[in-house]
Amino acid sequence: DGQIVISPIHIPSLSKEHLQKCLEKKIIGIAIGNIKDDAGYYPIVRSMSQIAGVQSIHIASRYLGNNDQGNGILMGGIAGVPPANVVIIGAGMVGEYACRTALGCGAQVKVFDNSIYKLMRLQRTVGQSVYTSVINPDELTLALKDADVAIGALKMQKGVIPMVVTENMVKSMRPGSIVIDISIDNGGCFETSSLTTHQDPVYRMHDVIHYCVPNIASGVSKTASTAISNILMPLLLSVSETTGGTDHLIQHKPGLLSATYMYKGKLTSKALSRKFSLKFTDLNLIFSANI
Template identity: 50%
Template sequence: MSSSSRDFSGIVSKLGLQPMEAPSMVSNKKAKLYIGIPKERSFQEHRIAITPESVRVLTANGHRIVIEENAGKESRFYDNDYSEAGAEIVADEEAVYKADIILKVAPPLPYEIALMKMNQTLISPLHIPSIKQEYIEMLMKKRITALAYEYTKDDAGFFPFVRSMSEIAGSTVVLIAGEFLSNANNGKGILLGGVSGVPPAKVVILGAGVVGTFAARAIIGLGATVSVFDNNVYKLMRLQERIGARVFTSTVQPEILANELETADVAIGALHSKKGRTPILVTEQMVERMKPGAVVIDVSIDQGGCFETSELTSHLEPTFKKHGVIHYCVPNITSRVSRTASYAFSNILTPILLRMGDLKGMQGLIYEDVGIRNGIYLYKGNLTNEHLAKIFQIKHSNLELLFASNL
């Protein structure tokens, strides 16, 4: 038995409860998963959760994959690629939602939840700023078990989906910054890296995690100057080691941060919250003091954003101006490079699905894997995420107790 499942058994034993037998121990027979992948229709989403190569692996293990027609087209994965790999291609969206497990790379829309059947498993991002109470209540009524990518951990305690998308986002935000500084997008006409005799642009990064590290590396490669803020000194040290350069770093001290932002051409929000909303580090007063035409890119917007002035935008209308500062607040930035992002998603998701099959389904996976339990926010219609409960004033339940009582 894994250490995580021993910990789980210990918790329920202390509470005087008798846990049911571990699903993985009941039988050695593997489960045959029935997986549905609908075409994405929200936020101009172009990614797909599983590539044809992964479909081939999953179907070779006996799992059934049903994919809606043209679901991978925007990432240049075509229906023929999937059908040759063993997937069933259907034109009817409702047919996809007959599957036991639904895979998405954007939160389901209300009408999509209505198509879902009772006791289904949903694996998708949560995107806290974009969901409303009705979203959670609809899933609860359907007794859905829901796993959020952004809160799922691996065996080492890291967030694999967040890390992978963060690597892509960190490199992509630098390209976005260059676009909106240029005249082509009514910017100030500044070259991010400058040229001989002309000072380069100045970039401020909030967060020294994966997004911040990859962004800093790309910015330095282009020749721009960078300042990085994070309250974790170890992360700041690690960032400098990984990028192989000495850059301005500081803990988050409001006065120093405000002074740096005042002269910045670009500010990047690159924070990640392990559970719940990211903290707001940049107040509206700080934004007011920034230079007209400066660019704010809030990568943290999918968890609420770390700029007080941030508001959710889309790929169709990615920016807005406030106090003369351009704000880019698209939650699915990596959809701009959807093929690369889809491969990254698929590389992480495929082993999870294979293990789910080995453990006789989602219930067995939850029992055995503490990292998966961390990502569960609904279990059979019961809200298990404390932060969501506080936001929407909905009663939440302890996942371990629910699981132990076999609800």
């Protein structure tokens, strides 16, 4: 009882029974992806997003160049041979790092997002001219028809991922082309996406290879673990230096307070409370009442 568990929460695979057992054990649960820094950013999410963006292109390149599964195409092409066409849906941190990596490999890249601000920021940070567009179904369909690789990198909006790529759009893609749906952690943005695993990562639908492994950063575990440790260690070390220990740190560090989803038998996440029809308790009230 009273153990502290700092881990990711994968809501699609989380069960009510598992949650109730954790509540019975009076665990203090902290969602690693919801930890904020003093500037209000999510440092672990940002690091994992960067890894996911880079890794998505490496994975796509591996399958694209495979003669048995893909089309035997080199991502960057060579003199006299055109490079691969990469379509990235989403211009956030994941999309930006996927774009950087694809351009670094020499691929032709198109980026789609409904946020003009994100598209402008991506062009500025990438440092070169990149084809960008809002997510117009006609434009997106045309781009996907010519794509060798399509990367889904959209963030949740109002608790759901927009399903912007229909099954008909996937049907129009080239045989042997690759779909990497990084958004699968929260449901995916391709209508044809279904969860896969690192052990069995791909399947074919409409002759298009689908890679839909959640938590794609775990595929490069040493890099991901080091990135997480760099962020968590200063936080954990500060517990030993704080009078009152963990309780005091959670109470007085807003970035930890907002990431705590269960506290000593109380469910303190509104999202989990709504999803599983369990009683919600405001963590601030718990500390105020000194329960």
